[in-house]
Amino acid sequence: MSISLEQVSKHYDGAAAISDVSADIADGEFFVLLGPSGSGKSTLLRAIAGLTTIDRGRIVLHGRDVTHVSAREREVGIVFQNYALFKHMSVADNIEFALRARGVRAAERRRRREELLELVALPGLGERLPAELSGGQQQRVAVARALAHEPRVLLLDEPFGALDARIREDLRRAIRQIQRTVGITAILVTHDQEEAFTMADRIGVMDRGRLQETDEPRVLYSRPRTRFVATFLGAANVLLGRHEQEGVRIGHSLFEPSPFGRPSRGAEATVVIRPEDLALGQGEAVVGAEPLGRGKVEGLEFVGVLERVRLSVAASTALASAQHPDAKQFLLEASRSAREAELAPLQTGQNVSIGVKRVHVLPTPIGSLRMLAASSERIEQLAASPVIRELAARMHVRPVGRVVDGDAPIDVLGGLPVVEIERDQGLAAPMRLLEIGAHQVLGIADSRRPIDRLLIYVQPTRSAREAALGAAATLLRHLAVDATLLVPAHQRRSLGGSSYRDLLDLRHSALRGYGVDVRTESFDGLLAEAIRNRAHGERATLLLLGVTSNASARGLLEELGPALALDPPAAALIVRGTSVSGAEGASIPYVRQPAAASAFR
Ligand code: ADP
Ligand code: MG
Secondary structure, three states, rough: OOOOOEEEEEEEOOEEEEEEEEEOOOOEEEEEOOOOOHHHHHHHHHHHHHOOOOOOOEEEOOOEEEEOOOOHHHHHEEEOOOOOOOOOOOOHHHHHHHHHHHHOOHHHHHHHHHHHHOOOOOOOOOOHHHHHHOHHHHHHHHHHHHHHOOOEEEEEEOOOOOHHHHHHHHHHHHHHHHHHOOOEEEEEEEHHHHHHHHHEEEEEEEEEEEEEEEHHHHHHHOOOOHHHHHHOOOOOEEEEEEEEEEEEEEOOEEOOOOOOOOOOOOEEEEEEEHHHHHHOOOOOOOOEEEEEEEEEEEEEOOOOOHHHHHEEEEEEEOEEOOOOOOEEEEEEEEEEEHHHHHHOOOOOOOOEEEOHHHHHEOOOOOOOOEEEEEOOHHHHHHHOOOHHHHHHHHHOOEEEEEEOOOOOOOOOOEEEEEEEEOHHHHHHHHHHHHHHOOEEEEEEOOOOOOOOOOEEEEEHHHHHHHHHHHHHHHHHHOOOOOEEEEEEEEHHOOOOOOOHHHOOOHHHHHHHHHEEEEEOEEEOOOOOHHHHHHHHOOOOEEEEEEEHHHHHHHHHHHHHHHHHOOOOOOEEEEOOOOOOOOOOOOOEEOOOOOOHHHHHO
């Protein structure tokens, strides 16, 4: 491995610039860090270069722990966006700079400089001053300068930022070629999606200091695991479908096989459909696609290679907007090739059949946030609590509310129900919702403080573990918190039972399966004590309990006892093992259309 990052964190003035970033980058790989501005890309790059210290974690370059090694001794070359070259020095002197500093003899410097000018396709320009070169040429010189001392890692921070489109494209190709020729491991930082796609072997997508997902460009585009990556990389319709016994229902079609083991019936499925995966027909059905429903053309936009079509669609229990879960009508974006548009022209206002060629189900168990309270004021209070506000903003969902009245039956199957935890009542209110069929419930005791820590306890079964990790992954990606997983010391020691071994593997499987990192802490004695000791202090804690069944949940709450009732953590999320889980997002090219579905057409 060329570069290994282990739980690297860095704070500025108490705010996390990077949080628990772990990644492995192979020898000779071209790795791109992609993310919006302020997401921590440059901080991470500077940390790797040794230009900034880190608070926690380890940085290993070629097997050597360099966490506390100076920049000079790390054998990295770095290219920045603007801080390009020493203006008053010739190109030759710029390139030789690092060699001179390392005491390399003049003859050797000259040889190396000529070689590098050749490599970056600027032979014979050594005597020029930077001002006498174009921007693209200056960046080539900057690359040559970064490579002069033969580093083993090349780091590039938005090196194309200041250049115009045409030159940028040339330089991208040139840099990729140089990197291949030299065989050096490279990390490029950019906020430009196209740049990332065209250059990367693999992309790591950053948001809010976290590495959200890492994979090959095609995989990230077609099978993202998170809403953020799905919508950051290109256009996406994010919809709510429904898990049913036989598969995932989206609009009028049932998609099989179910991507997630044994999903609970009625659980919400968060579904991503790319505009190009929708198909439109003027008749009753769309040939070659599964039926989604009908819609009305609201807008058409011809952009040369394709036509964008905006459609309004009526929501149903198996087809709703993930952004506005309770909207009666919502918009879908479709695109067609220019050729298709020419063969079957559409008009604004026209009604069409909508078919779908491919759907992708995200592994998150949290599709929508549903406040349940006795009055609309209470609902608003819940929705205004920092944890809900932050989740809603980061997930791009509007929280929805329902006034519930005593014991009247309510449909709590879909989404994440949110209730108030009253002092003295402990987790009784969330428990009640589990009893009537919810697979997960978020209780909020303190609706003023933002959450800054996630404390996780999981009953030792696989189903509880998977459900808890799925929920934890979603929370961690959207809240600025660290996560600690509590493991009883006796479980750590008794390696006999396989479920205990599973528990020990929790951190590993969280990282592998869900791409998020959690810390583990073991405790002796009572669980209630362990939680209380950690959950009550300066920091507002969200307690995440993964339970196997309602019966085991009742047992656990009894064990946690009155202590938790009198002094509850700021929030508690209980997830039950039978809920939807699955590490990988599942992509379902259209499969079978069951007989029942045709009744809807
Ligand atoms: P990116 O490169 O993705 O745009 P940065 O790594 O530059 O993001 O910044 C990440 C966060 O850290 C931002 O909130 C930024 O304001 C903060 N930050 C970066 N450098 C410093 C610094 N030297 N002092 C204080 N805050 C900083
Ligand atoms: Mg930056």
